[in-house]
Amino acid sequence: MALIETTNLHKIYRMGDVEVRALRGVSIAIEAGDYLAIMGPSGSGKSTLMNLLGCLDTPTSGTYRLGGEDVSSLGADRLAAVRSQQIGFVFQQFNLLPRATALQNVELPLVYTGAKNRHELALRSLERAGLGDRAHHRPTELSGGEQQRVAMARALVNNPSIVLADEPTGNLDSHTGEEILNVFDELNAEGITMIMVTHDLQVADHCKRTIQLVDGEIISDKQNHEVRGTGEI
Amino acid sequence: MNLIEAMRTAYMSLLANKSRSVLTMLGVIIGVSAVLVVVAIGQGLKADVLDRIRSMGTNLVTISPGGGRRHGPPTGQTQPGKLTEEDLEALQQDLTNIAALAPTVQRGVTAKYRNLTHTTQAVGTNSQWPLAMAFEIAKGRFFSASEQRARARVAVIGQDVVDELFYGRPLVGEYIRINNTPFEVIGILEEKGGGWGNPDNQIVIPLSTARQRLVGDADLNAILVSAEGEDVVPIVKENIERTLFRTHRVAEATRDFDIRDQTEMLSMVSETTGQMTLFLGGIAAVSLLVGGVGIMNIMLVSVTERTREIGIRKAVGARRRDIMAQFLIESVMLSALGGIIGIAFGFAGSQALGQSLGWQTVVPLWAVVLSFFFSAAVGVFFGWYPARKxxxxDPIQCLRYE
Known part of the structure; x- marks a missing residue:
């Protein structure tokens, strides 16, 4: 059984009187250890899919099984627990707490799991990201690439089975972006399931598998070498 | 998230906006210190009055004109009535088991010695007054029954009068003028220590002399009866009642006099000052609520400002109750800290006020504990809505929030 299995996911947002059908029947299976890029034009529903896979939101209809457990109808607090234990997030905007130090930011997920040796775990995660000497710097004192590394250390501190990244290199120059992606490659090689949303083919190149979303539906699902060189969407 | 962790987080976030936090706390600080100062003054006044009443001994029964409620503070619904010297004579004949029986008339007077003037209270009474009021004579003597009968122009004066007219020297044997009548000072009353209805600021003279020189045939202000012992106080009260019902030709329903023993006096004063303190304290407590509204306002602003932070925390696994606890603890910390600072200011304020006005002030422990918990409760109450908000x-909306 696949780590992630969605069946006929629909998501409808209501904006006043207008219904926005963001997802229209997405069925996808993602094996543990996969490295997946979700691509598509803006408004195609890739962020919505990402939010659903990340248990930040629940589908209007359809089922989502994560590790065999149906999480599509869990309440807010149960979803929070799933995020806390199984999922790490990396965002385009980094989303670090500006007043907290790098170390405190990495500690944040542990605060909500009640881990005992938080400090050491966070420091170890930060050291793995190569920022052991930056532990007591605040985000504003770090470069963009360093901030994204802190965010990755935070995403990994709870040993999640899945890391979700939303345009992780979108705010970085190509060189720094490449460095970050190399870390992603390593993490995937260690067995972590990586899923990222991007519109950049070069970024998607790092992945083993790419799906294309248009108007809330998957129009293609290919292994990496097949996608390569098909040009900009 | 454990409590200590949550408190640390809240503390950090309050520290990040220092001046805003202090200004927000100000409402609670002012409220709590106002409550404490009012209560301290009220309690001080009460302790003062109670001390005074206790110092008069437990055997004293006071008869005053005008009937009314048997217990509690006097009300406006009293029967007009008067006490006369006939009542006094009747009581003298009827009463047994008593140690002293003293009438009093009072009048504000001006006392002069050489070129010094002092405004004070003159009390006309008989020779048994010191016994009834439990007053010792510090120097000299009190006037005798024969001096009382002979309308002798003699006076026994309190310590404040000595201070004002004699510069504190105990000049027994000197003459002072009371409303321009010369009186020989034959004794000085022991000092009771000022305060409410200051017993050190009075001049005691024979009733007959007072009638002739100061008050004419005015009614008595009170008749003081001292029972032989505490155990006979109820019997004495009963006998007084029987006699006065007869001489005044009244019954229970139309009674035109009031009899109180010291226990009743104590409970009356406690009740009156207690109610007053409660009332004024309640008014002061309203400002605490206003402080609470200030906290709610700031917490709402804070929630909006930190929308993105809330989103991040939720994304990494914070449950609703974690977020709720975070903001609730923050508002309680604001209000409780305000409460603690307010308590400190309240203490200092009542001390300063007490010293500058010469009042005794007492900050009771219950008031401190109560205002602390009340201010903490204000934090919970007014922090609830913002925290719940x-x-x-929605975590997704929060993460998108710019």
Missing amino acids: AALL
Whole structure:
């Protein structure tokens, strides 16, 4: 059984009187250890899919099984627990707490799991990201690439089975972006399931598998070498 | 998230906005210190009056004109009545088991010695007054029954009068003028220590002399009866009642006099000052509520400002109750800290006020504990809505918030 299995996911947002059908029947299976890029034009529903896979939101209809457990109808607090234990997030905007130090930011997920040796775990995660000497710097004192590394250390501190990244290199120059992606490659090689949303083919190149979303539906699902060189969407 | 962790987080976030936090606390600080100062003055006044009443001994029964309620503070619904010297004579004949029986008339007077003037209270009474009021004579003597009968122009004066007219020297044997009548000072009353109805600021003279020189045939202000012992106080009260019902030709329903023993006096004063303190304290407590509204306002602003932070925390696994606790603890910390600072200011304020006005002030422990918990409760009450608002925010919306 696949780590992630969605069946006929629909998501409808209501904006006043207008219904926005963001997802229209997405069925996808993602094996543990996969490295997946979700691509598509803006408004195609890739962020919505990402939010659903990340248990930040629940589908209007359809089922989502994560590790065999149906999480599509869990309440807010149960979803929070799933995020806390199984999922790490990396965002385009980094989303670090500006007043907290790098170390405190990495500690944040542990605060909500009640881990005992938080400090050491966070420091170890930060050291793995190569920022052991930056532990007591605040985000504003770090470069963009360093901030994204802190965010990755935070995403990994709870040993999640899945890391979700939303345009992780979108705010970085190509060189720094490449460095970050190399870390992603390593993490995937260690067995972590990586899923990222991007519109950049070069970024998607790092992945083993790419799906294309248009108007809330998957129009293609290919292994990496097949996608390569098909040009900009 | 454990409590200590949550408190640390809240503390950090309050520290990040120092001046805003202090200004927000100000409402609670002012409220709590106002409550404490009012209570301290009220309690001080009460302790003062109670001390005074206790110092008069437990055997004293006071008869005053005008009937009314048997217990509690006097009300406006009293029967007009008067006490006369006939009542006094009747009581003298009827009463047994008594140690002293003294009438009093009072009048504000001006006392002069050489070129010094002092405004004070003159009390006309008989020779048994010191016994009834439990007053010792510090120097000299009190006037005798024969001096009382002979309308002798003699006076026994309190310590404040000595201070004002004699510069504190105990000049027994000197003459002072009371409303321009010369009186020989034959004794000085022991000092009771000022305060409410200051017993050190009075001049005691024979009733007959007072009638002739100061008050004419005015009614008595009170008749003081001292029972032989505490155990016979109820019997004495009963006998007084029987006699006065007869001489005044009244019954229970139309009684035109009031009899109180010291226990009743104590409970009356406690009740009156207690109610007053409660009333004024209640008014002061309203400002605490206003402080609470200030906290709610700031917490709402804070929730909006930190929408993105809430989103991040939720994304990494914070449950609703974690967010709720975070903001609730923050508002309680604001209000409780305000409460503690307010308590400190309240203490200092009542001390300063007490010293500058010469009042005794007492800050009771219950008032401190109560104002602390009340201010903490204000934090919970006014922090609830903003915290709940934060807890229910949608993580996706929060992460998109700019």
